[in-house]
Amino acid sequence: MGRVIVVTSGKGGVGKTTSTANLGTALALLDKTVVVVDADVGLRNLDIVMGLESRIVYTSMDVIEKQCELNKALVRDRRVDGLMLLAASQKNNKDDIQPEQMKAICDKLRTTHDFVLIDSPAGIERGFRNASAGADEAIIVTTPDVSAIRDADRIIGLLQNARIEPINLVLNRFSAELVGNGSMMDQDDVLDILNIDLIGVVPEDSGVITSTNRGIPLVYEDGSPGAQAYMRIARRLTGQRIPIPDFAQKGLLNNIMNWFKKKK
Amino acid sequence: MSISIKQLFGRKPKSSSIAKQRLKLVITQDRLEQVDDRVMTRLHHELAEVLAKYFEFSANSVKMNLKQEGNSYILVADFPYTKFHDVNVRQ
Ligand SMILES: Nc1ncnc2c1ncn2[C@@H]1O[C@H](COP(=O)(O)OP(=O)(O)OP(=O)(O)O)[C@@H](O)[C@H]1O
Ligand SMILES: [Mg+2]
Helix, strand or coil, rough: CCCCEECCCCCCCHHHHHHHHHHHHHHHHHCEEEEEEECCCCCCCCHHHHHHHHHHCCEEEEECCCCCCCCHHCCCCCCCCCCEEECCCCCCHHCCCCCHHHHHHHHHHHCCCEEEECCCCCCCCCHHHHHHCCCCCEEEEEEECCHHHHHHHHHHHHHHHHCCEEEEEEEEEEEEHHCCCCCCCCHHHHHHHHHEEEEEEEEECHHHHHHHHHCCCHCCCCCCCHHHHHHHHHHCCCCCCCCCCHHHHHHHHHHHHHHHHHHC | CCHHHHHHCCCCCCCCHHHHHHHHHHHHHHHHHHCCHHHHHHHHHHHHHHCCCCCCCCHHCCCEEEEEEEEEEEEEECCCCCCEEHHHCCC
């Protein structure tokens, strides 16, 4: 039986879709079978971030309305074995789907795949409820700023009430430099506030933006720090024990170096 | 107060520590508010029902509050009673 994991955040624009695309691809690169599900009905983006937008024929709405079989609605990603996308309908809105219908889709997908990753919309309303209805685990994405963390805490409360666990944290857009000079909270600060397990830290990386422009998930670019971070998270998801590097330490080192440079 | 002393020595507190401090406060408040009044009223009635078997008290003297200590949240309920029913005697 596969695992169903909802990728969610509360606040918008913190990297849910980016994380779903990269973790889904990374897991497939690790030889897992994966379906990434876009649950952002009406504002779908996972297809374009993954570069699959031109191949979408059916959506989860067509499956719910019995216009098409679930298997037929899945779009195969041709760049890696075992990766599929289930797109969201663009012409419907979030109230057109019931949580039970999403759960039924997830329950079916988990019988044939190792991982089902659900890209949740922002917010705590119907869209989030639909996205989390079929999930047994959650990944919370947050950036190290006050509003994203506050909203993440609200979502954690809702997930705990729904008995969804484990809830793992991805800290995104982390800047070692800003942490080093005291203008950004580090991972310990964030964990101290949110009190959940950290599964990875993704640095701010311009590669995320260029790879999104191209529609090729960043994890294909081996050398980039963002890609390495997502690959490590995927490995941790499969149960491998990989320590989380201390980016702040590097930041401190950088700042000391810069200070010496300035002195010269 | 501590901030002004630091400022006196020309050291501003890091904005990341201010962020953390503010977040801790606001999140505590958020979490306490999530236990809404309806739930508290219901709990109040249910607790009173059970306690009435053992104690005599007036319903409007009861006080219930949530507070935080460290990482946990505590429900504090005050039921000032006037009389104890000795259950053993009655049976
Ligand atoms: N680690 C990163 N480094 C640089 N840019 C990033 C990073 N993560 C995300 N971004 C950028 O932030 C923006 C928002 O990302 P994304 O769409 O993944 O967020 P989201 O949480 O899915 O948003 P929404 O709530 O609207 O669905 C995008 O432009 C993305 O390229
Ligand atoms: Mg998104």
